[in-house]
Amino acid sequence: MLAGGPLVDHHCHSLRAGWHRVGGGPWPAWRRCFTEAGRPASLATDVPGLLGYRHFLTALAGLLDAGTAGSPEDLERLLADRRDRLAGADPAGWLRRLLDHAGTAALLVDTGFGEDVLGLAELRQAAGRPVREVVRLEAVAEAVLGEGGPAARSLDRFAAAVEERLAGALDRGAVAVKSIAAYRGGLRLAGSTPLQRRQAFAGLDRAAQAARFDDPVLEPFLVRRAAELAAERQVPLQFHTGFGDEDVDLPLADPALLRPLLRDPRTECPVVLLHCYPFVGQAAYLAGTYPQVFMDLSLALPLAEPVAADLVRQALGLCPAGKLLAASDGHSFPEMHWWGATVWRRALDRVLGEQVEAGGLDEPAARELAGGVLAGNATGLYRL
Numbered sequence: 320m321l322a323g324g325p326l327v328d329h330h331c332h333s334l335r336a337g338w339h340r341v342g343g344g345p346w347p348a349w350r351r352c353f354t355e356a357g358r359p360a361s362l363a364t365d366v367p368g369l370l371g372y373r374h375f376l377t378a379l380a381g382l383l384d385a386g387t388a389g390s391p392e393d394l395e396r397l398l399a400d401r402r403d404r405l406a407g408a409d410p411a412g413w414l415r416r417l418l419d420h421a422g423t424a425a426l427l428v429d430t431g432f433g434e435d436v437l438g439l440a441e442l443r444q445a446a447g448r449p450v451r452e453v454v455r456l457e458a459v460a461e462a463v464l465g466e467g468g469p470a471a472r473s474l475d476r477f478a479a480a481v482e483e484r485l486a487g488a489l490d491r492g493a494v495a496v497k498s499i500a501a502y503r504g505g506l507r508l509a510g511s512t513p514l515q516r517r518q519a520f521a522g523l524d525r526a527a528q529a530a531r532f533d534d535p536v537l538e539p540f541l542v543r544r545a546a547e548l549a550a551e552r553q554v555p556l557q558f559h560t561g562f563g564d565e566d567v568d569l570p571l572a573d574p575a576l577l578r579p580l581l582r583d584p585r586t587e588c589p590v591v592l593l594h595c596y597p598f599v600g601q602a603a604y605l606a607g608t609y610p611q612v613f614m615d616l617s618l619a620l621p622l623a624e625p626v627a628a629d630l631v632r633q634a635l636g637l638c639p640a641g642k643l644l645a646a647s648d649g650h651s652f653p654e655m656h657w658w659g660a661t662v663w664r665r666a667l668d669r670v671l672g673e674q675v676e677a678g679g680l681d682e683p684a685a686r687e688l689a690g691g692v693l694a695g696n697a698t699g700l701y702r703l
Contacts, residue, residue, distance in 0.1 A: 321675070321682065322668040322689040325424035326660050327697040330453070330557065330593055330617045332429050332650035333436040334445075339406040339413070341652060342399040349399075349652045353622065355565045367391060371624035375658050382420060402654070411445045417653045418446060421660035424694060425703060429497055429557075431455025432650060451703070453495045453557060454488040456481070456545045457503060457532045465529035474520040482544055489552055494701040495591070496549055497557035498542050502564040503533035505571025508543065508580060511536050546586035555589040555613070555700055561596045563618055563648075574614075575601045581609045589700060591644065594618045599630055603637035613700060614638055617646035620666060621659040627666035635670065640688045644697050667692060 341347040350366045351357075353375070366372050373391060379398050380387050383405075387394060406413040428439060430452050443450040463470050463480045470480035485496055500506060511519075519536035528534060549556040560574040574592045581590065590612050595602040596619035606612045616634060620627040634643055645667075647659020671685040680688070697703070 320664070320668055321671045321685045322664045322693060323686070324422065324690045325694045326422050326645055326663070327425045327427070327694040327701075327703065328423050328647050328649070328656060328660065329427045329591075329644050329697040329701065330429065330615060330646035330648055331426055331656055331659075332432045332648070333439070333442050334414075334653060335433065335651045336435045336437065338437075338652050339410045340403050341654075342396075342403050347395060347399040349654055352651055352655045355562065357565060367395075371622065374624055375621075375654075378658070378661060379654065382417075411447070414445050414653045415447050417657040418448065421647075421657045422664070422693075423448070423647075423656065423660050425449040425451070426656070427451050427453055427494060427646075427697070427701065429453045429455055431458030431497070431499075449703070451701070452488060452491075452493040453497050454485055454493045456485065456496060456498045456541060457500075457538075459484045459488075460532040460541060461529050464523075464525055464532070467525075471525060474517055477520065478541065478544060481541060482548055485545060485548055486552075489554060494703070495555040495557055496545050497559070497593075498545060499559045499564075500538055500542050501559045501561075501572035502567035503531075504535050504538050505568060506558065506560065506574065506576040507571065508539040508577070509535075511540060516540055543580070543586060546580060546588055549588035550586055553588060555591050557591040557593055559594060560592045560602065561594045561598050561619070563594050569597075573598050573601060574605055577605070581605065581612065587611055589613065591615065591700070593646070594648070595634075596623060596630065599633045600637070603634050606638040606642045613642045613644055613696070615644040615646045616663075617648035617659065620662045621647065621649075621655065624662050627662050628669045631666045631670045632673075641691055641696055643692050644700070645693045663693070 341349050350362050353366050353369060353372050354361055376394055377387055383401050385397055385401060425448055428450055439450050439452055460481050470476045515536055519534055546556055561572050580586050592602045592614040594617055595614055602614040606614045616630050619630055645663045647656045649656030649659050667689050671689055674680040675682055675685050
């Protein structure tokens, strides 16, 4: 296999507090991880019809030596029951088995997603490997507003408190900052005057913004402040781009909209474009044009698994191999971290195998390229 070796999962999330059980309902709870739709009808009828979901079940059956006889529904129930017995008896053992099988050597965890999830220390102990934090800008802004006090009454104090907490997280070992501006108003990041910002803060619905920070004036302002901090520290700033949330206005999640930020010397920090689907070509163009831009295909590969190799091939068409990163975007259940890593290896192995067969690469060069995408590029970028 060309895409062997360790994998640094540079973009993922923690596990639900009750992750050791997926069964007990009308369908396994992991179905929710295969769609952005939250409606029960989609979970009941759409997810089982996805080719990628069926491929996931087949792959998990191989790991569990379960066979694939019977209907997809019977297989799904069998896998959920068998998996729940293993995870219930030895949660850490099952988690480590999945991560070991995926070759996952380290997890870089966005701590801004999910409310009832394992803390980093608890996840680190259960996983038995390095777990590092990626601090989410919007979650910090919501926390500052939710706590009230002087920082919630003055724009200057609010911005300073957000920046101070981001810096504090980096000082404590966080390896990057992340923004979800893509589905909190979009990536156009319109500029504003001091007067416009003061007026926006004065009229802010504190309770609503503490629950979901998406003010159209203050969100771009804080993103730029975070980019300036990242530039000062020379740490990566991750951007969610493309799909990944049901309420995203997809055209506004195009990473090409970040071009003004990328051209501003005050915000010249390493920028990592996450997910990127369906804007894989745009992201690859940006990575090939701007020295500080990197990209991944997290979420895109596990959710669009039948075309995963096509997406990797498209990314490598314009993105330098040293700027492509692998990640699962796994969350809630460890099978998602395992599946994302598994799909990455399969897709990368297929694409590089084609190159070797066509004479574009020899096997040592292909293995070196794969090793960079899976782990080496992230290790250097995040200074692991």
